[in-house]
Amino acid sequence: MDDRHAMRPWPRLRTRMLGDFRIFRLAEEEFEMPRGAGTHSFYVLLSADWVNVVPVTPEGRVVLIRQFRPGTCQVTIEVPGGMVDDGEDPARAALRELEEETGYRAETLVPTGRVRPNPAILRNTCHMFVALGARPVGRTRMDEAEDVETFEATWDEVDAMVRDGRIDHSLVLNTLTFARRALVETGGPR
Numbered sequence: 001m002d003d004r005h006a007m008r009p010w011p012r013l014r015t016r017m018l019g020d021f022r023i024f025r026l027a028e029e030e031f032e033m034p035r036g037a038g039t040h041s042f043y044v045l046l047s048a049d050w051v052n053v054v055p056v057t058p059e060g061r062v063v064l065i066r067q068f069r070p071g072t073c074q075v076t077i078e079v080p081g082g083m084v085d086d087g088e089d090p091a092r093a094a095l096r097e098l099e100e101e102t103g104y105r106a107e108t109l110v111p112t113g114r115v116r117p118n119p120a121i122l123r124n125t126c127h128m129f130v131a132l133g134a135r136p137v138g139r140t141r142m143d144e145a146e147d148v149e150t151f152e153a154t155w156d157e158v159d160a161m162v163r164d165g166r167i168d169h170s171l172v173l174n175t176l177t178f179a180r181r182a183l184v185e186t187g188g189p190r
Contacts, residue, residue, distance in 0.1 A: 050126045051094040052081035054179035055104050055134035061152040063134055078172045090127035099138040102150040107133030112178035126171050130179040
């Protein structure tokens, strides 16, 4: 690739904070457009990084959760996950969220990848993991607005839930895909 013609990031000229809403801050940012085309402002959601973890029991079953999501006004099927606390390592956050939401602890945590949830408006990363040897030996500690139901499923059952749309959260689908790839590469249960 010829780097002389490669697209480059636009210079950010200013940031104006518009609000702080606990789980994200809203900013208006002005950028200098390329080729002398002027400036343009965009709205950006500034959020902490997130983690998603696919817990797999010693028997090869996947630990999933059900919870209400106000954005869709529906109960969704997901994997455990949540926000990375300020200064917290994503792997530590994954283990914390796993236990807080499900009561499961894992023997081994394997990082499987990272994705940017929506670079058009979000400035954060979702770190994905698979947790091997997951067992219900911990204690749940839900946030005040959380109500989580934990259940186990085989990989065939997970595939069926993806096919029929019961699992339709894009970040969960990514996390499951990355976990399956990691398990294939390591010879783990899949």
